[in-house]
Amino acid sequence: MKILITGAAGFIGANLCEYMLSQGYTVIGLDNFATGHAHNLDEFKEHTNFSFVEADIRDFNSCLKATQGVDYVLHQAALGSVPRSLLEPILSNEVNVSGFLNMLEASKQNKVKRFVYAASSSTYGDSKGLPKVEDKIGKPLSPYAITKYVNELYADIYSAAYGLETIGLRYFNVFGRRQDPDGAYAAVIPKFVAQFIKGENPQINGDGSFSRDFTYIDNVIQMNYLAMTTDNPEAINQVYNTAVGDRISILEMAELIREGLANYDPSIAKTEIKFGPHRDGDIPHSQASIDKAKKALNYKPSHQFKEGLAASLEWYYNTLKNE
Secondary structure (H helix, E strand, O other): OEEEEEOOOOHHHHHHHHHHHHOOOEEEEEEOOOOOOHHHHOOOOOOOOEEEEEOOOOOHHHHHHHOOOOOEEEEOOOOOOHHHHHHOHHHHHHHHHHHHHHHHHHHHHOOOOEEEEEEEHHHHOOOOOOOEOOOOOOOOOOHHHHHHHHHHHHHHHHHHHHOOEEEEEEEOOEEOOOOOOOOOOOOHHHHHHHHHHHOOOOEEEOOOOOEEOOEEHHHHHHHHHHHHHOOOHHHOOEEEEEOOOOOEEHHHHHHHHHHHHOOOOHHHHHOOOEEEOOOOOOOOEOOEOOHHHHHHHOOOOOOOHHHHHHHHHHHHHHHHHOO
């Protein structure tokens, strides 16, 4: 079986490449390094079953060439971040919508068996109910959220009109090894970890009461694998929450990071957490129902938040201290 993983040099994409290679698959990675990093591929780039294509999903011919002879596509390539989409809505749309459509069309033309793609919990928008259930969404609150919802609509059309098997995975605040702690749009967990290690004061947007269903990378890998390999016909052409099914406040998350890192460096325990203004486009609370994934895909999260955080802190501390 041959798998194409787009966004292969990114945090999730690189972890998927590593796992799929460990399972004996032939893997093609595709990335243009807009947000991904070549060093994320270092551990397996010489693997005999791995090849890499430097290309941009906005170029249809590159997508068409990359999908030739491919059985499965795991589409991770996108411009993430709500704040970035508010600053650069046109670019976000070009990558996340036009690029997505290019990959869908290329997969259709090359008769790819199944197209599994990264959807987003941002699709729930202003829906107030908790936990979030797949068939009840609200109004999008950012250009990024709009692009990810459009992805779902296009995938549904390609399934209904062309018979392309698609499965969308609505990721909920994924974190773990290889996630970039630097840059203006760094995710909150790696950003706070790096700041604590450097002796800096992390700043929370708002009072810290907002909550998230933080999801460890190994749970996401499991969901991609299950979506790719399921032979349950009722599981195909669906969208699934990819999460733990729990939530924790941003303040408690920050305090647990500080507490965990203090085991490696006791001085970190004294680092003060600061507070700033709320950020535009942020939803107050996010928590997934994972009942649909449990039933249709036999999904069983391997890591709860604290387990995943402990593994992440060990990886980050060893990695950042050695840089």
